Amino acid sequence: MTKSFHPPKRLLMGPGPSEVDPRVLAAMSRPTIGHLDPAFVGMMDEIKAMLQNTLRTRNALTLPVSAPGSAGMETCFVNLVEPGDRVIVCVNGVFGGRMKENIVRSGGEPIVVEDTWGKPVDPDKLEDALKANPGVRLVAFVQAETSTGVESDTRTLVEIAHRHGSLVIVDTVTALGGTPVLTDEWGIDAVYAGTQKCLSCPPGLAPVSFSEAALERIRERRHPVQSWFLDLNLVMGYWGEGAKRSYHHTAPINALYGLHEALVMLEEEGLENAWARHRRHHEALRAGLEAMRLELPVAPTERLPQLNAVAVPGDVDEAATRRMLLEHHGIEIGAGLGPLAGKVWRIGLMGQTANARNVRELLAAMEHTLALQGHRLVRGAALEAAEAYYASTGEA
Numbered sequence: 001m002t003k004s005f006h007p008p009k010r011l012l013m014g015p016g017p018s019e020v021d022p023r024v025l026a027a028m029s030r031p032t033i034g035h036l037d038p039a040f041v042g043m044m045d046e047i048k049a050m051l052q053n054t055l056r057t058r059n060a061l062t063l064p065v066s067a068p069g070s071a072g073m074e075t076c077f078v079n080l081v082e083p084g085d086r087v088i089v090c091v092n093g094v095f096g097g098r099m100k101e102n103i104v105r106s107g108g109e110p111i112v113v114e115d116t117w118g119k120p121v122d123p124d125k126l127e128d129a130l131k132a133n134p135g136v137r138l139v140a141f142v143q144a145e146t147s148t149g150v151e152s153d154t155r156t157l158v159e160i161a162h163r164h165g166s167l168v169i170v171d172t173v174t175a176l177g178g179t180p181v182l183t184d185e186w187g188i189d190a191v192y193a194g195t196q197k198c199l200s201c202p203p204g205l206a207p208v209s210f211s212e213a214a215l216e217r218i219r220e221r222r223h224p225v226q227s228w229f230l231d232l233n234l235v236m237g238y239w240g241e242g243a244k245r246s247y248h249h250t251a252p253i254n255a256l257y258g259l260h261e262a263l264v265m266l267e268e269e270g271l272e273n274a275w276a277r278h279r280r281h282h283e284a285l286r287a288g289l290e291a292m293r294l295e296l297p298v299a300p301t302e303r304l305p306q307l308n309a310v311a312v313p314g315d316v317d318e319a320a321t322r323r324m325l326l327e328h329h330g331i332e333i334g335a336g337l338g339p340l341a342g343k344v345w346r347i348g349l350m351g352q353t354a355n356a357r358n359v360r361e362l363l364a365a366m367e368h369t370l371a372l373q374g375h376r377l378v379r380g381a382a383l384e385a386a387e388a389y390y391a392s393t394g395e396a
């Protein structure tokens, strides 16, 4: 007989999923009700309103797609790209590469603006590409590249694209809840996120939001959206305005209870406070890592506080370090991807993971693991550096 599955106890400090608060897990274990039950529909409206607040938007078309962040990405591309469309995509990491693939699969023709992995998207290169390709009506890029730990300047990039008459799709999967995503102020036309990064939910839902200009573009389509499931015209029958909802698909009821609770928690904390919390614990972690003679290769002004790329020193084994952290300390951190494989670790401080206790636990475990491999360091210096940082801010 197969037995019930009980996961081992882990501390999730990788590129997602992040730590999930017991309140969210408790919410998800409440009784399943119908997806058209008036009580459920009322909760859907609250989720929508809280997502609008979190995304800083008044867009009516704001909802969680019933699938992970990748489906949020796909929702944006299949609805906004038509066969034959030329689309500029800025690629500075793994997820920009996936955007390119989405353009191709939607029948579009990608025009790739390449940037170095570990650097932000270069606004001048985007401007040059727009000048060289008049008539392009869509630009896409990733605000928070989880593969490198770099943040791009969404406000500037959107402003450039709009000046050339393009709409903009922005990936904020890792940004949302950890660093500002000001959808309306910046003028983002289509934005998608995920639940398992800085919103601290289990994976499986993808908040998306579309501006009026994006909706207009979708209404003008000459071809039906190639995906039935992700066609927003159809999804809106269920997630749209008013009390009358029609069946589209059976919503993941209990997952939505979890998202509701996570958004309630974020509202209680205050979004700005959450951004500041991510920044504070990132600085403490950075101080501790540097005290162990570890380097953060991303320039300080371009770093994502929620995803810390750390250069692997020459005297330790990259994979063995991660394995020891997991086996001896129960801590998960991430490996490098693509050209950064074997060269960096990725330490996440996403959502509920971003707290002083986790920073201390990681630093102590990392020190132990590195020292075991013969990395030269001063025992205790990492924790002291983190504590000194916390003391300097007057709080932990």
Ligand SMILES: *Cc1c(COP(=O)(O)O)cnc(C)c1O
Pocket: 016, 068, 069, 070, 071, 073, 095, 142, 144, 145, 146, 171, 172, 173, 174, 194, 203, 204
């Ligand atoms: C995690 C991530 C995704 C994909 O989300 P999934 O939930 O894994 O499908 C997309 N973009 C970025 C920047 C991410 O970090």
